[in-house]
Amino acid sequence: MRIVVLAGGIGGARFLRGLKQAAPDADVTVIGNTGDDIHLFGLKVCPDLDTVMYTLGGGINEEQGWGRSDETFHLKEELAAYGVGPDWFGLGDRDFATHIVRTQMLGAGFPLSAVTEALCDRWQPGVRLIPMTDDRVETHVAVELDGERKAIHFQEYWVRLRASVPAQAVVPVGAEQAKPAPGVLEAIGEADVILFPPSNPVVSVGTILAVPGIREAIADAGVPVVGLSPIVGDAPVRGMADKVLAAVGVESTAAAVAEHYGSGLLDGWLVDTVDAASVERVEAAGIRCRAVPLMMTDVDAAARMAGEALTLAEEVRTA
Amino acid sequence: MRIVVLAGGIGGARFLRGLKQAAPDADVTVIGNTGDDIHLFGLKVCPDLDTVMYTLGGGINEEQGWGRSDETFHLKEELAAYGVGPDWFGLGDRDFATHIVRTQMLGAGFPLSAVTEALCDRWQPGVRLIPMTDDRVETHVAVELDGERKAIHFQEYWVRLRASVPAQAVVPVGAEQAKPAPGVLEAIGEADVILFPPSNPVVSVGTILAVPGIREAIADAGVPVVGLSPIVGDAPVRGMADKVLAAVGVESTAAAVAEHYGSGLLDGWLVDTVDAASVERVEAAGIRCRAVPLMMTDVDAAARMAGEALTLAEEVRTA
Known part of the structure; x- marks a missing residue:
């Protein structure tokens, strides 16, 4: 089985470790976010x-x-x-x-x-890791600091400011001119399943999708595309995803993130059991949805999540 | 008192520490070797x-x-x-x-x-440290390795090979086209005394002198130029100076190094007490010479050596 995963940092990495345990024989290609470079x-x-x-x-x-x-x-x-x-x-x-x-x-x-x-x-990560692009893309965040509006590097917003001021806009500078790195579109084209781990939907997965050609290739791949919500009970599992979701006008809920990706891209979506009430809303948006535990407390938990994602992908395929 | 010192690495640095102790009020400018960059x-x-x-x-x-x-x-x-x-x-x-x-x-x-x-x-080294040049100069050493003659970087010869093969030639690549860094010629022109510490006469002091204008400025400065022998009892005090002296056809003795600098450049020369017999030969070459302890066993010893160098400079001045 060939699996393509669009990954950000910590959430993506921990999910991938679970995926390797859940599907040890799968051929996994990771398209990595470089917008935070x-x-x-x-x-x-x-x-x-x-x-x-x-x-x-x-x-x-x-x-x-x-x-x-x-x-x-x-x-x-x-x-x-x-x-x-x-x-x-x-x-x-x-x-x-x-x-x-x-x-x-x-x-x-x-x-x-x-x-x-x-x-x-x-x-030897046991996956093929490809940056989304070989071109320079840097995510900048528009903020108001000391009464002045300015664009700062995402890392300055995230690490130095700890997202303590509202993000007015999030711009992956250079993305529009970027080309997918060699192997990215090929891997998507040959995939059996495409997964969005519980990475940040704006500055991680969103940045990857901003590279022209990648979103289209995924939408056109004709294979199940399944994501896992990084929002559990209206709050990000880790990090400060709510801050950048606000900047793109998306509420910080599991259902809203699924709608943000949209049924044109996403076939299946996993929400946490505490968000079971949102399953109906996601399915109404044309995205098959299941509520399962989504807290990656250890590798086994991450492996169970990956297994649920692959199960949902299989449901999508045979639906 | 304004003192200019041409310095290599360890020997130069330890001498300078002694000089600062011996002449705490002196205004010291160090022209540093960059050929080993x-x-x-x-x-x-x-x-x-x-x-x-x-x-x-x-x-x-x-x-x-x-x-x-x-x-x-x-x-x-x-x-x-x-x-x-x-x-x-x-x-x-x-x-x-x-x-x-x-x-x-x-x-x-x-x-x-x-x-x-x-x-x-x-x-805050307490001296003004100026590289000999802002231009790129790299000392290369011609050696025979595995039956093949090749030029290798000085550091490869010195650190990797530990000077274990004969140096057939030592070439400060780029020196001929290099210009003295800003302040170098001015410091020499304003110096009251110029000192050559017991640094390597070929790859340290020799490289500095290879930058066009520096040797001439020292020779023309009209102030005492005094050096200290890095060779004691026919062997380098530390390092492997004998290896590179051989490459330039200079025997590894205190007197030969003085003659290598020459009376056109050098006014005074200190040899170690074990080399007292060579004082006569050095003076015959037109260079005032004294035999004093030249082992920098600690800062006090280095300070005494620096004091002796300044005393000899004073002798030269009033001669």
Whole structure:
């Protein structure tokens, strides 16, 4: 079975770990969000790709969900001593190596997809990880700060400001001109199932879908497309998805996110059991819906969620 | 008193620490060797400049004489795990920060001299540290390896091969086209004394002198130029200076190094007491010479050596 997953960071990575357990023989291709990529200290940092790679490759810091295990922060301390910022982005000594290798390879002319493949040669994530695009896309967030409206990098909004001010708009800068990375459209075209994990529907899955050609390829693939709600009981399971949902005019409910994707794209949708009352509303929108436990408390829970998603996909297929 | 010192790495740095103790009120300008600079992992590394900066700024690893104190090597471990080399150059996590800041500033268009000044803002070395040039100069060493003659970077010869094969030639690539960095010729022109610490006469002091204009400015400065022998008892005090001296046809003795600099450049020369017999030969070459203890066993010993150099300079001045 060939499965394509559109993944953001922590939620996507943990879901993928469950999927590998639920479907160990599946051929999984992950299309990773690169809209949260950022240049820091002259280095190209790809937080979502790395979170997927580290999580599936056994190098993740389990507690925080991002960054490396057994990490130290001496380099960051020294940068601060030099007065060189930003200081709000937590790059550890081990993690820096990934960004140094990536930056050096990009500088030598390799596209990000080839660099990601080379990095994965070490981590052996057990999936094929492809960035959504080799082109530069950076998600910017329009906010009002100190009485002034300005656009800041998504990471500055998310990590530095902790989404503490309203997002007035979320713009994946460069997405319109971006092309899907080599292999992305092919993987979608050959997929048996396409899954949207409980990743952020705006700045993770939404950014991937903003690359021209990807949304269309998924809609036209003719295979079940099933998603899992990142909103449980009207609140994001983790992160601050409600902040960016508001920016695109979507209420922070499991049903509203399904409607936001729409029946033109989505065939099936899983909501949490606490949101069972919304099943009817989602199905009224033309999307098959089931209520199952959606809290990824551990790998087994994530595997059960992945299994439910594959079951729903099979229902869609045979309907 | 304005003192100009031409410095390489460890020997130069330790001498400078002694000089600061011996002449605390002196205005010291250090012209640093950049011929051993190397690009590693896409980063610009300036080993000699950093050794001076860390040593005088209190951040040096005292035992090894280079690199940072309280250092860890997690980033380097990770680079090795990625299979990205070279693995023979010991960059620590704290040290990496210096190279990242430098590379980012150079990329932003600042010349190396301005970058060095910015880095020294943090370290406060108590001297003015200027790279010999803002232009790229890289010392290469011609060797025979596996039956083939090839030119390798000085660091590869020195650090990876530990100078284990004969150096057939030592070439400061780019030196002929290089210009002295801003402030270098001015400092020489305003100096009261010019000192050559017991640094490597070929790949440290020799490289600085290879930048067109510097040797001439020193020779024409009309002030005492005094050096200290890096060779004691026919052997280098530390390092492998004999290997590169052979490449330029100079025997590994205190007297031969003085003659190599020559009386056109050098007014005074200190040899170690074990080499007292060579005083006569050096003076016959027109260079005033004294035999004093030249082992920098600690800061006090280095300070006594610096004091002796200044005393000899005074003798030269009043002769």
